[in-house]
Amino acid sequence: MLTDALLLDRTPTVPGCAPARCQACKARGNSLCAAMGDGEISALHAIGRRRSLPAGQVFNWAGDQNNHCATVVEGMLKVTASTEDGREQIVGLLFPGDFVGELFEEDATLTVSTLCDTDLCTYPRAAFERTLEDHPRMERMLLRRTLAALGDARSRMLALGRRNAKERIAGFLLDLVERTGQPAGNGGVRIAIPISRGEMADYLGLTIETVSRQLSQLKASGILAFAKGDRGCTVLGEERLRAILNPA
Amino acid sequence: MLTDALLLDRTPTVPGCAPARCQACKARGNSLCAAMGDGEISALHAIGRRRSLPAGQVFNWAGDQNNHCATVVEGMLKVTASTEDGREQIVGLLFPGDFVGELFEEDATLTVSTLCDTDLCTYPRAAFERTLEDHPRMERMLLRRTLAALGDARSRMLALGRRNAKERIAGFLLDLVERTGQPAGNGGVRIAIPISRGEMADYLGLTIETVSRQLSQLKASGILAFAKGDRGCTVLGEERLRAILNPA
DNA sequence: GGGCGGCTTTGACACCAGTCAAATCCCCGT
DNA sequence: ACGGGGATTTGACTGGTGTCAAAGCCGCCC
Numbered sequence: 001m002l003t004d005a006l007l008l009d010r011t012p013t014v015p016g017c018a019p020a021r022c023q024a025c026k027a028r029g030n031s032l033c034a035a036m037g038d039g040e041i042s043a044l045h046a047i048g049r050r051r052s053l054p055a056g057q058v059f060n061w062a063g064d065q066n067n068h069c070a071t072v073v074e075g076m077l078k079v080t081a082s083t084e085d086g087r088e089q090i091v092g093l094l095f096p097g098d099f100v101g102e103l104f105e106e107d108a109t110l111t112v113s114t115l116c117d118t119d120l121c122t123y124p125r126a127a128f129e130r131t132l133e134d135h136p137r138m139e140r141m142l143l144r145r146t147l148a149a150l151g152d153a154r155s156r157m158l159a160l161g162r163r164n165a166k167e168r169i170a171g172f173l174l175d176l177v178e179r180t181g182q183p184a185g186n187g188g189v190r191i192a193i194p195i196s197r198g199e200m201a202d203y204l205g206l207t208i209e210t211v212s213r214q215l216s217q218l219k220a221s222g223i224l225a226f227a228k229g230d231r232g233c234t235v236l237g238e239e240r241l242r243a244i245l246n247p248a
Numbered sequence: 249m250l251t252d253a254l255l256l257d258r259t260p261t262v263p264g265c266a267p268a269r270c271q272a273c274k275a276r277g278n279s280l281c282a283a284m285g286d287g288e289i290s291a292l293h294a295i296g297r298r299r300s301l302p303a304g305q306v307f308n309w310a311g312d313q314n315n316h317c318a319t320v321v322e323g324m325l326k327v328t329a330s331t332e333d334g335r336e337q338i339v340g341l342l343f344p345g346d347f348v349g350e351l352f353e354e355d356a357t358l359t360v361s362t363l364c365d366t367d368l369c370t371y372p373r374a375a376f377e378r379t380l381e382d383h384p385r386m387e388r389m390l391l392r393r394t395l396a397a398l399g400d401a402r403s404r405m406l407a408l409g410r411r412n413a414k415e416r417i418a419g420f421l422l423d424l425v426e427r428t429g430q431p432a433g434n435g436g437v438r439i440a441i442p443i444s445r446g447e448m449a450d451y452l453g454l455t456i457e458t459v460s461r462q463l464s465q466l467k468a469s470g471i472l473a474f475a476k477g478d479r480g481c482t483v484l485g486e487e488r489l490r491a492i493l494n495p496a
Numbered sequence: 497g498g499g500c501g502g503c504t505t506t507g508a509c510a511c512c513a514g515t516c517a518a519a520t521c522c523c524c525g526t
Numbered sequence: 527a528c529g530g531g532g533a534t535t536t537g538a539c540t541g542g543t544g545t546c547a548a549a550g551c552c553g554c555c556c
Contacts, residue, residue: 081406084494089409091402103395110402136384139391146394147351153401154339154358158329160408161337161453165543197504205409207544212505246332413513445534458513460535476522 019045025121027073030097035141043135047127051120059100059112059120066108069101069125075118076194080111080202090203091156092149093195095179099145103129115195160205163245168204169214170244173224177235188225188234196231267293273369275321278345283389291383295375299368307348307360307368314356317349317373323366324442328359328450338451339404340397341443343427347393351377363443408453411493416452417462418492421472425483436473436484 022028022041033041050073053059060068062082072094079092091110094100100120102108123131132139159168173191181189193200201208218224223237235241270276270289281289298321301307307325308316320342327340339358342348348368350356371379380387407416424439432438441448449456466472471485483489 079402081402083406083410085496087410089406091405102399104392105399109399133388136387139384139387140381143387143391143394144352146391146398150394150398150401151350151353151357153398153405154327154329157339157401157405157408157453158331158337160405162331162335205405208504209506209545210543213543216505248333455514456534457515457536461513464535 021045021050025073027071027097027121031071032099032138032141032145033071034097035137036135040135040137043131044123044138047123047131048121049123051122053114053118053120055114055116055118057114059114060108062108062111064108066102066105067125068122069099069103069128070120070122072096072098072100073119073121076115077112077118078115078195078199078203080113081109082111088202089205090199091153093203099142101125103132115199165204165206165210165214166217167245167247168206169200169211169218170241172200172204173218173235174238174241174245177238177241181235184234186234186236188236189238190232190234193231193233269293269298273321275319275345275369279319280347280386280389280393281319282345283385284383288383288385291379292371292386295371295379296369297371299370301362301366301368303362303364303366305362307362308356310356310359312356314350314353315373316370317347317351317376318368318370320344320346320348321367321369324363325360325366326363326443326447326451328361329357330359336450337453338447339401341451347390349373351380363447413452413454413458413462414465415493415495416454417448417459417466418489420448420452421466421483422486422489422493425486425489429483432482434482434484436482437486438480438482441479441481 019042022033022045025031025033028034033044036044048071051070053075059070059077060066062080074096077094077100078090079094080088081091082088093115094112100112102110103125132142159171163171176191176193177189180194181191184190195203197208197211200206201211204211215224218241219226221237221240223235223240225234225236227233267290270281270293273279273281276282281292284292296319299318301323307318308314310328310330322344325342325348326338327342328336329339330336341363342360348360350358351373380390407419411419421439424441425437428442429437429439443451445456445459448454449459452459463472463474466489467474469485469488471483471488473482473484475481
């Protein structure tokens with residue numbers, strides 16, 4: 001298992017000097033690697049292997065052996081939980097720098113798949129866990145990320161359990177504004193909606209139709225304007241969205 | 249902040265020998281302390297302070313300064329997220345051995361309160377975080393717990409987003425069977441429902457009335473039998489509950 | 497350019513769970 | 527035993543969201 005990783009993509013490393021692949025990595029600044037010195041990072045590099053996946057590909061199926069984890073270098077993934085009869089809930093979205101995988105579990109309980117063409121730096125899980133033991137700073141970084149993910153999951157539990165459809169949509173759009181919003185000319189904010197209606201529905205615990213209807217209503221009330229031809233839109237009423245999310 | 253803890257409850261400690269309070273602690277076996285040797289544990293003991301809270305008391309309010317964390321020694325707590333207009337969602341339940349608190353956050357975003365009389369071993373958050381840095385084994389233990397909590401949160405997101413009322417109730421009862429179930433004479437399993445109908449509703453993202461109606465239906469169909477006088481009940485149809493949770 | 501197919505929108509309707517209200521149960525103190 | 531009060535149960539009704547169905551839109555390939 002480890003051999004694969006060692007045989008492939010072995011950049012010669014000089015102690016104290018980051019491997020070239022890592023130096024050039026777009027995700028290094030905000031991934032687990034960020035906290036590691038050049039010397040430390042070569043330990044990760046030694047077990048890591050680059051992998052590119054096209055859009056819509058599964059990285060790991062729920063129920064399969066949980067042999068790999070990864071860092072997102074570029075692109076996006078979704079983490080999905082499912083009922084036995086096939087209903088789906090997206091329980092997490094992953095962006096560049098995020099860690100991918102369920103550590104310390106023999107079998108995966110969640111399905112991870114790409115939302116667009118995605119580059120990963122993958123590690124055999126067992127080797128990654130061993131590396132973690134030798135690098136407390138990395139472990140600390142992972143702890144912080146895991147705590148952040150837990151906080152996120154909890155705020156989403158509030159949304160799924162207690163907010164209605166319009167509030168969930170408003171909250172999602174405001175999250176996008178925070179993550180990717182760019183000022184647009186007319187005082188609005190330009191955002192890219194990176195997922196399909198169906199994925200929004202799976203993320204928000206709604207149906208496609210409800211998502212579509214709510215977005216249409218926001219458009220009709222002048223809060224949103226949709227761009228032609230892409231998945232972008234402009235938020236014209238950020239404050240009104242906040243008022244929807246937090247009704248009096 | 250730290251002074252308080254040091255002044256109070258200072259059991260003399262011999263290096264390499266667990267403090268008496270910790271030796272006798274009911275939670276030691278399955279708390280963060282479990283992985284620590286007697287020598288290490290005195291570091292936690294030095295900053296820890298026992299605290300007893302009656303049922304229904306708030307340990308920490310969302311929005312308040314986040315100055316303390318703790319380990320549950322005995323009893324139960326709930327972790328609650330709220331919308332601005334007062335809707336509530338229980339995002340976690342805490343049992344003996346569990347860790348309490350949001351690390352690395354200046355202000356609390358969640359309210360933690362007791363479900364029954366509860367004993368805690370509390371630590372000033374800053375001191376706890378410093379101790380964590382010096383004790384990688386403890387940090388590793390906390391990482392594992394946090395990952396487990398995240399997995400739990402994600403399976404609850406699936407329930408809140410995609411399961412109907414009956415399925416959520418069935419899942420909750422099966423969780424109780426797994427946690428506290430004792431074989432009952434007639435082939436059933438005896439469980440204690442440790443929370444009120446209102447708290448079940450807040451946990452499951454339902455209303456009190458819906459919870460009550462669903463339980464009544466389960467009783468009517470012979471799957472559940474309620475005990476008189478306490479919150480206990482007997483699960484007579486565990487398999488039928490599983491069938492409800494996972495419909496074909 | 498035409499047509500196919502997937503994604504999205506819109507409409508009509510059903511139903512599950514929420515709301516409001518009242519009755520019942522039960523714990524507890526007097 | 528009696529009475530008060532909170533928790534729980536039950537009933538009647540409403541409404542939001544899901545379901546089913548059809549139409550529209552758009553990219554893409556032939």
